[in-house]
Amino acid sequence: MAATTSLERRRTLAVDSQAVARRFGARWVLRGVSLSVESGEVVGLLGSNGSGKSTLLRVLATLLRPNAGSATVGGCDVVRDPDGARRQLGFLAHAPGLYDDLTARENLRFAADMLGGSDRPIEPLLDRVGLGRAANDRVRGFSAGMQRRLALARLLLASPLVLLLDEPYSNLDVEGIALMNAVLQEHVARGGAAIVVLHELAPASGILHRTVTLENGRLDAPGVAV
Numbered sequence: 001m002a003a004t005t006s007l008e009r010r011r012t013l014a015v016d017s018q019a020v021a022r023r024f025g026a027r028w029v030l031r032g033v034s035l036s037v038e039s040g041e042v043v044g045l046l047g048s049n050g051s052g053k054s055t056l057l058r059v060l061a062t063l064l065r066p067n068a069g070s071a072t073v074g075g076c077d078v079v080r081d082p083d084g085a086r087r088q089l090g091f092l093a094h095a096p097g098l099y100d101d102l103t104a105r106e107n108l109r110f111a112a113d114m115l116g117g118s119d120r121p122i123e124p125l126l127d128r129v130g131l132g133r134a135a136n137d138r139v140r141g142f143s144a145g146m147q148r149r150l151a152l153a154r155l156l157l158a159s160p161l162v163l164l165l166d167e168p169y170s171n172l173d174v175e176g177i178a179l180m181n182a183v184l185q186e187h188v189a190r191g192g193a194a195i196v197v198l199h200e201l202a203p204a205s206g207i208l209h210r211t212v213t214l215e216n217g218r219l220d221a222p223g224v225a226v
Contacts, residue, residue, distance in 0.1 A: 013072070014039045014162050014193035015060060020069035021217075022055055029055045031217035032069065035195075039161070042184055042194045042207055047214035053197045054094070056214065057164045060195070061091040074161045090160035092168055096151040100140035104131050104150050107139060111154045125153040129179060144171035152183065163187060163194040169203040177203045 015037040022030040029052045037043050047053050058064045060071055062082040071078045074088030098107050105122055112120040126132045129149040139147065148171050155163065168180050184194055184207050198204055201211070213220040 012039075012075075013037065014041070015071070015073055015195065017056070017060065017071040018069055020056070020059055020066045020071055022052075022059055022064060022066050029217050030059070030066070033214070033217070033219055034069075035212060035219065037162075037193050037195060039191045039193050040188050041209045042188055042196060042204075044201065044204055044208045044211040045195055045197045045214065046201075046211055051214040052217045053214050054166055057091070057166050057195065057197060060162075061089060061164050062086055063091075087158075088160060089162040089164055090155040090158060092151055092155055092163070092165045094166055094170070096147040098139045098147055098150060098154075101138060103136050103138055104142075105135040107150060108154055108157065111157055115158055120157055125156055128156070128183075129153045130175070145173055145176050148172055149176060149179070152180065156183070161192055163192065163196075165194060166197045167199055168196060170199075172203075181207050 013036050015035065017033055017035045019032040019034055020030055021028065021032050033052070033056055045053050045056070055064065059066050060073055060078060062078045062085050065079060073085040076084030076088055078085045099110065102110065104126060108122045108125060112122065123132070123135070126135050129152055131146065131149055131153065134142070134146065139150065142150065148168070152168075163184070169177055172180060181204065184196070187194060196204060196208070201208075
């Protein structure tokens with residue numbers, strides 16, 4: 001009976017990685033990482049530079065294949081069903097990945113078209129991230145913080161179950177940090193989940209349910225409540 005209960009729990013986890021390992025050449029960056037995240041949970045991922053934080057997020061986002069182990073996002077295996085996993089997640093990387101010669105509105109419209117939803121509302125999202133007045137401005141003139149806000153709006157287009165955020169507070173001012181936290185709180189209130197790579201804990205104060213720490217490609221502890 002207990003085994004059945006455990007299996008059912010794994011099927012309903014938002015993120016479930018089991019002994020995930022990844023190497024680049026002869027160097028192992030991830031060394032058997034097992035991490036489970038439930039719906040309604042925001043988990044902070046800490047660790048020193050080179051500890052494997054970004055690599056783990058890229059594996060979960062289907063951008064890198066693990067050399068060993070397995071992982072699911074929204075119940076979809078990241079290797080056997082990458083398309084299914086991608087439909088369940090939104091990934092915010094260090095680089096915003098925007099088109100400099102397009103306006104803010106055009107960037108979101110292009111992203112919506114790629115998602116197969118050309119009728120998705122664009123204006124409310126621009127207003128939500130504080131870029132309504134800059135909708136017709138080309139992105140090449142945006143500050144780093146404005147680009148981060150636009151990348152966040154693009155992330156919300158698909159209404160993903162899981163948010164994978166790699167140092168999302170980078171380049172954000174006080175209002176931008178508050179915006180990011182409000183978006184995360186609304187996301188988990190709707191049953192979503194998030195893994196947030198953090199350089200420091202302060203910006204995410206009050207929204208994390210627990211933290212985990214990666215060192216030398218291994219989790220130091222299963223999780224610390226905050």
